[in-house]
Amino acid sequence: MSWCMVRLEEANKMLNFTVGPVMSPDEVLSVAGQDAPYFRTPEFSDVVLRCERAMLDLLHAPDGSRCVFLTASGTGAMEAVVMDVLRPGEHVAVVNGGSFGQRFVDLCRLHGHEVDEVRLGFGKQITREALESCVGDAVTALLVNMHETSSGLLYDMPLISDFCKSRGIALLVDAVSAFIADELDMEQLGADVVLTGSQKGLACHPGMSIVALSSAAQERVDSNPEVCRYLSLKEALSNASRGQTPWTPAVSIALEIDARLRSISEAGIDAERREIRSRAFAVRESLSSTSLRLVAENPSNAVSAFYCSEHNAKLIVDRAKLHYGMWLCPNGGKLADDVFRIGHIGYITEEQNAVLVSALKQMSADGLF
Secondary structure, three states: OOHHHHHHHHHHOOEEOOOOOOOOOHHHHHHHOOOOOOOOOHHHHHHHHHHHHHHHHHOOOOOOOEEEEEOOOHHHHHHHHHHHOOOOOOEEEEEEOOHHHHHHHHHHHHOOOEEEEEEOOOOOOOOHHHHHHHOOOOOOEEEEEOEEOOOOEEOOHHHHHHHHHHHOOEEEEEOOOOOOOOOOOHHHHOEEEEEEEOOOOOOOOOOOEEEEEOHHHHHHHHHOOOOOOOOOHHHHHHHHOOOOOOOOOOHHHHHHHHHHHHHHHHHOHHHHHHHHHHHHHHHHHHOOOOOOEEOOOOEOOOEEEEEOOOOOHHHHHHHHHHHHOEEOEEOOHHHOOOEEEEEOOOOOOHHHHHHHHHHHHHHHHOOOO
């Protein structure tokens, strides 16, 4: 057996407490082990249409909404929305409280949009005052990462929604890591776009993103010039009406999503959210008496980000991997030594979460925090 195969076998034995990709349930793994079928068939169209209906239902999307599936990461969906939903040269606002907010800023500027940044401290909650002071009168669309995954912060979406409604601003929401883990009602928020990915709350393998568009967002797409073929939402919407995609999709991942959505629909999304919330609570409670401190003022159920007063975040992540056989999630950039994250999404059993809590307590007893 080659060294590479040995290392892959070792990786398959690891417990994964990152924020994506995550551990997958049996219904996903059983699909992943099968050959991918040919997809230009009525049977595959039925799968795509069934997934669209299920996603729109789980998102509480308003009447007339459509959902498309892109063979791309969440960032691909973010860029598709920037290119095809925003009007050429549109003046937009972006809530920027971390690396994913910055990604929206960068994408908007790359594609020629003037951007009013609502800059927030790392882990700090949005306020009406911040929106009023940063968003100019010329702004007609606001983009926000509902959950700023780099800090673990869940933004006050009702507040953002109320602000956008009061100003007649289109609301475009990245819910890649928030979907399933946190409450999300597209119609209640008045969101014109919600996007997510296959590899986080859905607990499927990475490679497919999902974009839900209201009627108003579809009208924007239809009236805009097409600037990219592969990520074209106009092409995606045209093909989605018959349950197809314009290009070869990630067929196996689409089948995984279908299996997963059926499982969620049977059990109820609220039940799954309660499980995620319970796992997050157990981890946070176990660390409450240590020197670690939560970064986010209002943490998402999906992830807990912790400040390390000893500036040893990398050591904690390495110790978890090498001594306890589990992946935790490092932060990058300037906070690489100060912050690490623990994910609560994916297929994590009570027993596995207990193993995580036990390892964290032992690392604390060993003086790491």
